[in-house]
Amino acid sequence: MAAAPTVDICFVGSGVVNFGGTENPWNHSIRLEKLGGIRVVAIIDPLTDKADEILQEKLAGSSSHLYKGCKVYGDIATALKENNNIKAAFIGVPPIHHGSFSEGNDVELQLLNGGINLFVEKPVSVIPPEQFNEYVSAVTKTAADKDCVVSVGYMFRYHPAIIRIKEEIKKYGRPLVALNARYSCTCSNLKKVFWWNAALSGGPIIEQATHFCDLVRYIGGEVELDSVKGYNVPFSANPTDTGFLTSIPKVVLDADIPEDKMAPCATQCVWRFKNGGIGTLTHTLLLHDHQYETGIDMWCDGLYISLLNPYLPQCTLKIRKSGSIEESVETFPGVDTYFEEISAFMRAVSSKSEYGLIRSTYEDAAKTYELSWAIRRATTQQK
Ligand SMILES: NC(=O)c1ccc[n+]([C@@H]2O[C@H](COP(=O)([O-])OP(=O)(O)OC[C@H]3O[C@@H](n4cnc5c(N)ncnc54)[C@H](O)[C@@H]3O)[C@@H](O)[C@H]2O)c1
Incomplete structure (x- = not known):
């Protein structure tokens, strides 16, 4: 050949x-x-x-x-x-x-x-x-x-856990009713100055949690953009404020990014899907050291699915179905979604x-981009 x-x-x-x-x-x-x-x-x-x-x-x-x-x-x-x-x-x-x-x-x-x-x-x-x-x-x-x-x-669209989640919900035949996505990133080793500056990166939802905004749409369908509501905890340079971070890399501190452009420490939002279900996303910039913690919980009538840490080799997927209180647990050793x-x-x-x-595709990614902007606008002063 x-x-x-x-x-x-x-x-x-x-x-x-x-x-x-x-x-x-x-x-x-x-x-x-x-x-x-x-x-x-x-x-x-x-x-x-x-x-x-x-x-x-x-x-x-x-x-x-x-x-x-x-x-x-x-x-x-x-x-x-x-x-x-x-x-x-x-x-x-x-x-x-x-x-x-x-x-x-x-x-x-x-x-x-x-x-x-x-x-x-x-x-x-x-x-x-x-x-x-x-x-x-x-x-x-x-x-x-x-x-x-x-x-x-x-x-993540190529991750076998995500493919499995979509198949499971489709096979189950009932609509997704609720979804809860969590993205906890580490602040202490994030040394890219542009990342911290929302004027350059778009902010942490547009730049980073976008992966989960995309999964929200990929798994749950389109979101009513007007329904997105939420809050954030803005960054603060004042050590007595809740939004003060103790472990920001020196290179970022030295860059003197204006406080109102700094990435918020935490963002939490809620929305309604076009199919009538509801969803939430929590993004935080609060972990120290280097490993992210991410996950998504999903519920249909009688079905509960929990995805934990799709970035990591120890990613797990738990599924509990109507008729049993036992959860099945799947792991995905050796998966390389970047390669896929x-x-x-x-x-x-x-x-x-x-x-x-x-x-x-590019057109589809533009819809994820719109969702991430709707979250940014609903949770920050950065319009
Ligand atoms: N999918 C993922 O998991 C993932 C992971 C990391 C980064 N990213 C994305 O990749 C993008 C780049 O991130 P990075 O970490 O590689 O950044 P980086 O800062 O390490 O590298 C970016 C490079 O682009 C160069 N550059 C700037 N303008 C250019 C131009 N017009 N033409 C050619 N090069 C230009 C810069 O000089 C720099 O060397 C970001 O949008 C980031 O969100 C995605």
Whole structure:
């Protein structure tokens, strides 16, 4: 059998999501190396020295053959001028730098116009959704005109626990009545200054809890955006206030982010689903050390499902069904949802017949983006 053709790819952004960090599971390049069938021809980042350091590390590593001939570029236009065979791009840049028509930030359109399939990291933008919708239309149209796919990095949609939850609720045949999502992040080692500044990141719901806003929609269906209500505990620099955090990284404190732009310590909201059910989300920035705690509880008439820690290898799913007080407990050892989402994307890039493998399209991700904005507006002064 003939080997599948090698696909030329590029990375846009030489940061942690594309190339990994010290403690987190994300790192698209190592999944692509494991998958094979690729040739990395460009790493694009205005911080060219940083990108070059990454490239040199790759050239010295065990997958160096996949990076032979790869060059670092400071901008997309130059990279595309020198490489006319790029088939896929992995966009991992801070949200303020993509997802809008403003100069240089139309990253998706620049690449799609070159006929390049896109894997775009969440959040898809940082501008208000009313403005973003026009950009979504342009991206969708250009992708269709160029026959390209756009996949957004909501990796939990590929997690077997999530697939199982959806199947279980469908099989049970009763509507979801209530859902309670919790996302507890650690503040002490979150050293990305842009992340803490809502003007740059959108805030922790848009930037981070977006993964769970997406699962809320994926599992529970659409939310009545007007029904979203909630509160937050704003950050405070005053040690006697509830919103004072004792363990913020020094680099963040030194950045002097205006207090009203700082990520809130806690956000809690409630809403009604279009199907009549209700949901809540709690996001906190209160844990110390490095491990997140996340989970979702779901109830139908006679069915209770509890998902715990989908980020971690020790993720568990508990299901209690009508007719028994016993809970079944499932675990998912060895699951790598980042690998699953990237494999699905690369299969779609290689064959149009596989477009259906993409579980998070750009238009769909725009709806998650709208929900995250509705929560931000309902819980903060940041409108
Ligand atoms: N799905 C996930 O689990 C997950 C995990 C981590 C990060 N992310 C997302 O990925 C995105 C990037 O995060 P990160 O942690 O890699 O950030 P990072 O700060 O580590 O890296 C971002 C890089 O993008 C570069 N950049 C900025 N503008 C650019 C442009 N116009 N063209 C090319 N490069 C540009 C920066 O110089 C920087 O090197 C964020 O939106 C984040 O939310 C998703």
